[in-house]
Structure formats: C-alpha cells, structure tokens
Amino acid sequence: MSLEQSALLLRRQLAELNRHPVDGFSAGLIDDDDIYRWEVLIIGPPDTYYEGGFFKTHLTFPRDYPLKPPKLKFMTEIWHPNIDKTGDVCISILHDPGEDKFGYERPEERWLPVHTVETIMVSVISMLADPNDESPANIDAAKEWRERREEFKKKVARCVRKSQETAWD
Amino acid sequence: MGNCLKSPTADDISLLRGNDSQDGSEASSEPPPPYQESVHVPMYHPAPNISRPASQLTEEEQIRIAKRIGLIQHLPTGIYDGSKKIRECVICMGEFCVGDAVRYLPCMHIYHKECIDDWLMRSFTCPSCMEPVDAALLSTYET
Numbered sequence: 001m002s003l004e005q006s007a008l009l010l011r012r013q014l015a016e017l018n019r020h021p022v023d024g025f026s027a028g029l030i031d032d033d034d035i036y037r038w039e040v041l042i043i044g045p046p047d048t049y050y051e052g053g054f055f056k057t058h059l060t061f062p063r064d065y066p067l068k069p070p071k072l073k074f075m076t077e078i079w080h081p082n083i084d085k086t087g088d089v090c091i092s093i094l095h096d097p098g099e100d101k102f103g104y105e106r107p108e109e110r111w112l113p114v115h116t117v118e119t120i121m122v123s124v125i126s127m128l129a130d131p132n133d134e135s136p137a138n139i140d141a142a143k144e145w146r147e148r149r150e151e152f153k154k155k156v157a158r159c160v161r162k163s164q165e166t167a168w169d
Numbered sequence: 170m171g172n173c174l175k176s177p178t179a180d181d182i183s184l185l186r187g188n189d190s191q192d193g194s195e196a197s198s199e200p201p202p203p204y205q206e207s208v209h210v211p212m213y214h215p216a217p218n219i220s221r222p223a224s225q226l227t228e229e230e231q232i233r234i235a236k237r238i239g240l241i242q243h244l245p246t247g248i249y250d251g252s253k254k255i256r257e258c259v260i261c262m263g264e265f266c267v268g269d270a271v272r273y274l275p276c277m278h279i280y281h282k283e284c285i286d287d288w289l290m291r292s293f294t295c296p297s298c299m300e301p302v303d304a305a306l307l308s309t310y311e312t
Contacts, residue, residue, distance in 0.1 A: 005261055012262055066260060067287055097292035113260045113288050114296045 006065045010035045013117050025121045027059075036061045040121060041167070044160060048129045049153055050078075053160035054167035057089075057124075059117065069094045069111035072124065076163045079155040081131040081142035090137035093123050214291050234290070240303060241289050245273045246282055253279065259297060260284035276300040 014035070017027050024045060030037045037060050044053030055078055061070040072094060074087035083089050092109040136142030144152040212220045215230035226234065249269040257264050258271075258281045265271065270282040278297045280288075285296075293302045 008263075009261055067291060097288075097294075112294075112296045112299070113284075116262075 006061070006063060007035050009066060010061060014038075017117065022118050022121070024125045027117055027121070030058065036063070036065075038117065040117070042121070042125060042128070044163075045125050045129050049156040050128050050160060053078075053163040055163055056167065057087075059120070066113035066115065068096065069115070070120070072120070076159070076166065078159050078163075079138070079141050079152070080128065081133050081136040081138055081145050082127055083141075084137040088137065089124060089127075090135070091123060091127055091132075092135075093120065237290060237293070240293070241286055244275075244302070247271055247273065249279075255279050258284055260288065274300070274302055 014027070014029070025040050025042045027038055027040045029035065030039045037058065040057045040059055042055040042057060044050035044055065054076070056075040058073045058075055059070050060073070062068045072089040074083055074089065076087075078087070082091060093111060093115060095110045097111045131142070131145055133142045133146055141152065141155075144155070210222045213223055213226060213230075213234050214220055215226060215234065223231070247270075249265040249267060249271050251265075251267045253265075255265075255278070258279075260280055261284050263281070265279075265281070271279045272282045272285050273279050274285070274295045276295050276298050278295050280296075288296060289302065294300065295302060
C-alpha cells in the first residue's frame with residue numbers, strides 16, 4: 001500500500017466519522033496537516049468505573065497502514081490492567097498480524113487490514129468495560145482489579161475526576 | 170523501526186519555526202538527505218513485524234517467502250467487470266472500478282490484487298472471514 005493510499009484511506013475514515021459520529025468517542029487530527037496522527041477523545045462508557053471520564057488518546061498510524069496496526073496511547077492518566085503506566089494500550093487487535101507460533105492469540109484476535117478507527121475504538125471502549133487480567137500491561141492495576149477491587153475503583157475514580165478537569169485544556 | 174536520531178538541519182528548522190519537534194513528525198517536513206538513492210528497494214516480511222530488503226534475508230527466510238509468493242500466484246485473479254455482488258475492497262475501502270485487477274480467495278472474498286497481495290505476504294488469512302488461505306488451498310487441491 002503506497003503512502004498516498006494509506007493517506008486516502010485515513011482521509012476517507014475521517015470524513016465518514018465527521019459525517020456520522022459514533023457513540024462513545026470523537027475523533028480528529030492532532031495537526032490538520034498530518035493525517036497519520038489522530039486525537040481521539042473517549043467518553044468513559046456508562047455503567048463502568050470509567051463513566052463520566054473524558055480520556056484523551058493519540059492514535060498514530062504507520063505509513064503502511066492498513067497492513068500494519070496503529071499505536072494507541074492514553075494522554076490522560078488512566079488506571080487499567082491493559083494500559084501500561086505510560087498510557088500505551090495493549091490489546092490483541094493492535095498486535096501485528098500473522099502466524100502466532102504459540103497460539104496465544106487466534107488470527108482473528110490480532111490486527112486485520114479491515115480494522116478502522118471505529119472498530120479499534122469500539123474494541124478499546126469494550127476493553128475499558130471488561131479488562132482482560134490474563135495479559136496485563138499494568139500488573140499492579142491487574143492485581144488490584146482482581147484482589148482489592150475497592151482500591152482499584154478509588155484509583156479509577158480519581159482518574160475520572162482528573163480527566164474532567166483536564167479534558168478541555 | 171524508525172531512526173530516532175534527528176539530523177541537525179531538522180532541529181534548526183524547528184527552532185526557526187519556534188515549535189518543538191514532536192516524535193513521529195520530524196521526517197515529513199525535512200528535505201531528503203543527500204546522496205540517498207531514490208531506487209525503490211522491495212521489502213519482505215519474514216515475520217509479520219519484521220521488514221527487510223531481500224539482500225538481508227537468511228536462506229531459510231528466502232525459501233519461506235519464495236514459497237509464499239508461489240502460493241499467492243496460485244490464487245485466481247481477474248478483471249472486475251461490475252457483475253459481482255461485492256462492490257468494495259475492504260482493505261482500501263475503495264469501490265471496485267470496471268477494469269481493476271482483483272484476486273479471488275478460496276473463501277470467495279475478492280480484493281484489489283495489489284491490496285490483498287501485500288497483506289498475504291504478511292498473513293496468509295482472509296481479512297474478512299479469517300479463513301486460513303493455505304488450508305483452503307490444500308483442500309481445493311484434494312478434490
């Protein structure tokens with residue numbers, strides 16, 4: 001896929017999301033001149049510990065998108081088993097495609113070129129609602145989620161409050 | 170993997186413009202470095218997350234890639250004539266135009282030849298139904 005094609009595909013998705021916004025997030029470019037770097041604001045999903053939060057994330061696409069997955073980083077502080085302490089999101093659909101020798105992830109759980117910003121964000125929002133504590137990126141958060149749920153809830157609530165204060169900066 | 174070293178010229182430009190160069194953005198604005206040949210070197214993917222030119226592949230990787238190219242070439246191709254139910258290539262999200270070169274996978278999904286061939290070099294599965302292409306190929310040989 002050439003540079004022009006990946007840019008064209010991303011422009012098409014941006015236009016589509018502007019025309020038909022999707023519940024749960026709003027997407028735009030960090031810099032209008034760079035189609036490869038998006039800022040996506042995730043609205044904490046209702047009926048989860050993250051409800052009421054506004055989480056700013058950066059989605060960075062490689063030049064050979066959609067053959068390779070983008071990277072997603074939370075810029076707003078967040079406490080979650082599958083998001084490491086620097087904000088990097090670790091979910092299987094953002095892992096490189098291919099033959100997983102060890103069989104941890106089935107091919108359909110990994111990156112596919114049919115994924116779009118919308119399908120990625122839908123997965124991330126469902127990850128917020130339903131952490132996978134079997135492959136944690138933040139081990140402390142995963143342990144807390146499993147063993148000291150009240151403490152976990154308190155930390156998340158603190159992040160939600162903070163996110164409300166900083167969302168419009 | 171990206172080169173993290175920034176050239177001094179890029180830094181100078183960002184200083185003149187008065188903005189911080191942020192990660193990922195430095196490559197796009199700077200002029201191409203001198204003495205770089207603009208010859209296109211084809212890249213291969215011995216593993217999904219590794220990209221290397223042919224000259225840097227091990228013998229084993231070369232054989233694997235050659236086999237993969239052979240398998241891909243066994244998949245039927247055609248010219249889109251507008252008669253198919255599938256009207257869009259889900260990889261580039263572009264509509265098929267009459268005359269486009271398309272490739273048919275054993276699961277009957279079709280894509281632009283250029284779009285799907287690049288993908289099949291990385292992962293031998295159909296992006297729409299995740300059907301492993303080689304298993305399907307082998308079963309069609311058996312019948």
